[in-house]
Amino acid sequence: MTLALYRIDDRLIHGQVVVGWGQPLNVTFIVLVDDEVRSSDWEQDLYRMGVPPTIEVRFASVDEAAHDLSTWEADSRVGILLVGDIDTAVALAERAPQVRRFNVGGVHHRTGRTERLRFVYLSEDEAKKLRALSARGVEVTAQDVPTARPVPVAEFT
Amino acid sequence: MSDLRGIIVSHAAVAQALVAAVAAITGIEGALTPVSNEGCGTEALAQRISDAVGPGPAVLFVDLPGGSCFTSSARYAKQHADIAVVTGVNLAMLLDFVFHRDVSPDEAARRALDAGSKAIRVTAA
Numbered sequence: 001m002t003l004a005l006y007r008i009d010d011r012l013i014h015g016q017v018v019v020g021w022g023q024p025l026n027v028t029f030i031v032l033v034d035d036e037v038r039s040s041d042w043e044q045d046l047y048r049m050g051v052p053p054t055i056e057v058r059f060a061s062v063d064e065a066a067h068d069l070s071t072w073e074a075d076s077r078v079g080i081l082l083v084g085d086i087d088t089a090v091a092l093a094e095r096a097p098q099v100r101r102f103n104v105g106g107v108h109h110r111t112g113r114t115e116r117l118r119f120v121y122l123s124e125d126e127a128k129k130l131r132a133l134s135a136r137g138v139e140v141t142a143q144d145v146p147t148a149r150p151v152p153v154a155e156f157t
Numbered sequence: 158m159s160d161l162r163g164i165i166v167s168h169a170a171v172a173q174a175l176v177a178a179v180a181a182i183t184g185i186e187g188a189l190t191p192v193s194n195e196g197c198g199t200e201a202l203a204q205r206i207s208d209a210v211g212p213g214p215a216v217l218f219v220d221l222p223g224g225s226c227f228t229s230s231a232r233y234a235k236q237h238a239d240i241a242v243v244t245g246v247n248l249a250m251l252l253d254f255v256f257h258r259d260v261s262p263d264e265a266a267r268r269a270l271d272a273g274s275k276a277i278r279v280t281a282a
Contacts, residue, residue, distance in 0.1 A: 010199055011198065011225040012199075012228075013224075014223075015221070015224045018223075049223045050221070050222070051223065107198070108197055109196065109198065109201060118196075
């Protein structure tokens with residue numbers, strides 16, 4: 001099939017992703033796009049531990065992901081692409097125009113951020129970046145689990 | 158070494174409920190501290206774990222062997238001495254732990270693995 005979900009989640013690989021989305025979508029691979037994790041074998045082992053052996057995990061830098069995206073989109077299996085923050089999502093979308101959508105699945109409280117949704121806290125700058133992403137034709141919605149309503153970008157930025 | 162403490166790191170209110178159950182059964186309070194990942198990103202959860210551990214030493218009892226509770230706990234243990242991590246926390250291992258806290262974190266973690274595993278059985282019909 002393809003990459004069924006492009007997700008921004010500061011917890012990266014965790015239960016909501018592997019079980020919550022992974023089960024109903026029948027996901028068999030996860031691509032974790034993060035420059036820092038990509039450069040640390042120890043961090044990669046850590047994230048791999050939460051994933052059942054039936055799901056393949058790949059780690060990529062933003063540059064590698066932009067390069068390999070077409071291959072993953074053409075994969076006959078179903079996959080999820082994960083990034084940990086809005087800057088990474090924007091960087092990927094800028095380098096890879098085939099990115100058509102982003103699901104905001106978890107951006108949590110930090111100094112300078114205000115609550116937009118129960119699971120989404122954004123600074124003004126981050127909200128602006130998401131609106132700009134949307135204005136460029138990338139569909140941006142917030143949704144933590146598949147059974148929840150996808151909230152359009154205008155409602156939480 | 159009698160001040161070895163247990164920190165339970167879990168989704169939702171699992172940790173809180175386990176702490177309450179241990180206190181109800183043993184009457185021992187203060188040996189265990191619950192930490193929930195509710196509403197936490199990676200940084201906030203790391204901070205909650207750090208606050209709960211204090212000066213240490215401690216054993217981190219984590220609900221699942223993967224996911225945000227686990228990654229934050231394993232990362233914390235990597236950065237600090239005197240911290241051990243056990244996954245698959247259950248009531249049996251905690252009951253054993255609160256009565257055997259005069260050991261090192263590693264030894265307590267091995268005991269927890271043993272006591273926790275032994276409690277998982279299928280009852281014959």
